[in-house]
Amino acid sequence: MDIGKPRKLGKTIDEIEEGESLSVTESIEDNQLLLYLGLTNDANPLYVQHDYARQTAYERPIVPSIMLMGIVTSAISKHLPGPGSHVVNFSVNFVEPVYHYETLTFDFEVIKVDKMKDVITISVEAVNTENDRVLDAVVMVQPPILIEESEETNE
Structure with a gap:
């Protein structure tokens, strides 16, 4: 990925309609967990230590909640x-724990388009392969907004 390279922008507020939807499937792999833990310096034993997790109600290591939020924001971006x-x-509710190596399906739906505030509201639900809501x-979300260039900058 070339960071300085111009990219096509997403939909503007005028191009988005209520009811638009998106479905994204993600598998939680070790490399993602290790990157998250290294990036955040989060040493919570509940995320990586099997011996500790076995002593909890979860019984095995779980995926950090913020990683799930990251999947949501990434799909939006x-x-x-x-x-x-x-x-x-x-605003998020973590209904059930997510375990390492699970595959999740995230369903997104635009439920409101507020042109006065230039914001859309998206509802998200994620389920695992057993179809349990997690x-x-x-x-x-504020859709992309470009400030029109003035004629002076175009000269």
Whole structure:
């Protein structure tokens, strides 16, 4: 990925309609967990230590909640509304624990388009392969906004 390279932006507020949806499937792998733990310096034994986790109600290591939030925000940045969008509010409920190596399906739906505030509201639900709901979220997102260049800068 070339960081300085211009990219196509996602949908603007005028291009988004209530009811638009997206489905994303992600598998939680060791490399993702290790990157998260290294990046955040999070040494919670519940995330990596099998001996400790066996002594808890979870019985085995679980995936950090913030990683699941990262999957949600990444899908918003990549797909709906897409590049250039900005999450301004995030409300999430972690319904069930997510374990290492699980595959999750995240379903996104635009439930409100507020052109006055230039924000859309997206409902998110994630389920595991047994179709158990593991996450519910409501995310407010500002779609990409470009400030029109003035004629002076075009000369």
